[in-house]
Amino acid sequence: MKHSISMTVNGKEYSGEVEPRVLLVHFIRDHLGLTGTHIGCDTTQCGACTILMDGAAIKSCTVFAVQAEGAQITTIEGMASNGELHPLQEGFHEEHGLQCGFCTPGMIMTSVELLNQNPNPTEAEIRHGLEGNYCRCTGYHNIVKAVQYAASKQA
Amino acid sequence: MIPYSFDYKVADSLEEAFSLLSEAGENGALLAGGHTLIPAMKLRLSEPDTVIDISKISDLNQITKDGDILVVGALTNHATVARSGDVMTYCRSLGEAAGVIGDPQVRNKGTIGGNIAHADPASDYPGVLLSLNATVVAKSDSGSRSIAIDDFFTALFETALTEGEIITEIQIPVLGEGTGSAYIKFPNPASRYAVVGVGVVITLTDGKCTACRIGITGAADHAFRASVTEEVLLGSDLSTDDIEAACQHAAEGQELLSDLAASANYRVHLCSVMVKRAINIAVERAIG
Structure with a gap:
């Protein structure tokens, strides 16, 4: 069964319908089109998929998208502001x-x-x-x- | 993506978690930080039909002091334990162990309750909690019970928990005057899991060892106490010779693991070396 989720990603509100088995990294890449977050090992080791969730660095391959309901997410795309690199x-x-x-x-x-x-x-x-x-x-x-x-x- | 479909439910309270768990029956699984469950589901080592997310039950996510007991809520993540001023002040080795679990991102998600419920033989918490004489509080819809840590870890990935029980908190006696604690590990160079991890709590009174608990993780199929070493140390002056002699018994009576990281014989050696180092740190802290 699909679940409706919404979250703030890089300051913008996003929502979508996902099955519980969708990992947060797949939601970010495939549903939101933010492909700057990479999938390296898919086993919680390499850290390529690291994002900020409510200010804490986490590995988004080891979180279900449904767990991020209501969360504040920052990805690499949210780092530069007004054309200036972070x-x-x-x-x-x-x-x-x-x-x-x-x-x-x-x-x-x-x-x-x-x-x-x-x-x-x-x-x-x-x-x-x-x-x-x-x-x-x-x-x-x-x-x-x-x-x-x-x-x-x-x- | 996880290769099969399942239901996802959120429990906003413990009562809701109990009822969802009983509805789901034996194919329900609790999700806290998810850093054990999700990797296991990816590999189909675990295939629950229903995943019950308990991470939003805020009552279980706090560290408080109740008289002489430090109470760590089951949903407290490792980063929070490692940074807690109360943990540092009252049960230092617990923070030390929390700070060497996995890596920073893992510590931001993994929880103390989830960690011990899983009972990985190479996990850091079991060793340190044995040394700290912790008590695990587990609740179910039929009530609450306290499980002494000595009785909690029973076998490989096995604990004293029964179906329908949820760990709510871990209680740790505050370390008193003249007591020192330490946790150190010899990490697997690739995974950073403990090949051997040692927690020590030691009390000195007038220069003599009057209490001592040593917990060893990583070495056997579940964490155990170095009982013979504890007995040899009790009443001694903790001289270099006393400690050296006691450490030779660190793995006595235990059947140790043999794997790619270390043979059983090497683990016996590591147990004695790591126990000695941990005792020396704890004694130094006991003297203050």
Whole structure:
């Protein structure tokens, strides 16, 4: 049986009809057309599907869309405003924090919460904070520098 | 997408959850944070016909102090436990364990009640809760009962819970003066689950060990207490030699797991090393 759901995504109201078995990441990508949120492993490990749900970074492959009824969702598409990149997006650009870019949306969304909790993290705290996000290209070094860039820009 | 269809119901209260659970019968499953249930459903290890979402029952999502007991609601997520000032002050090792479960995103969703109900043998909470002498409160439409943590984990993915029961809270005695606690783990390098995880609570009175509880997770098919080590430590001065001798018995009487991460023999070794390290941290904290 389908359920009616509505949620706020990147400041806009969305609603839809979904079966309970639809995962939030599929709702975001297939129903809303917001394909910036990626599906990597589909097993709660790689973090490519990370979004913010009511301010907390979560893996949207491990949440049913029906669970997000009434929630405030932010995806990578909601990061830039008025044509200006978010400091984290700018950091990944400036510090060459990506190669293929597949993991980048998830890295950025996890880093948003990381910097909200701890605006001035040490290198070790950044690495620990990104434990749930895999990158198979960069070796993480420039990703850490990108987060440091954003932290100093937001300071 | 999950490969098969199922019904989804939301319970706004515990009473509603009981009635939905009884309607669903044995093919109903409770959904809290979903970080055990949903992965299991993807693999068809779990195929409930009805998923009952209890995550919105706000009474079960709080940490309070009731006299000498810290009460952690079953729906409290790991991130909240790890960041709680009350947990840090009164039951430090609980926060330590919560902070090393999975990764930040997992800690934002997974709940303490869901975690222990699942009873994964490599999960962090069972070890630390055994050491903290916790009590699990479970309710059903026929009443409420308290289950001592020593009786809670019974076998691989098995607990003392019976059909129709829902964990509502975990009660933990506040650690008193002269008592220190610690939780550390040797994580699987890929999954970060505990190959061996150790919780220790130790009390010192006039330089002697007057109380001690040690819980070990990850090593066997369910978490267990290092009873022989506890007995050897009781009444000792906790000298380096005392601790060294006691730790050799950490896995005594247990049948340990053997898998890709570690052989049973290696786990025996890890148990003694990790117990020793955890005792040293707890003793340091007990002395303050």
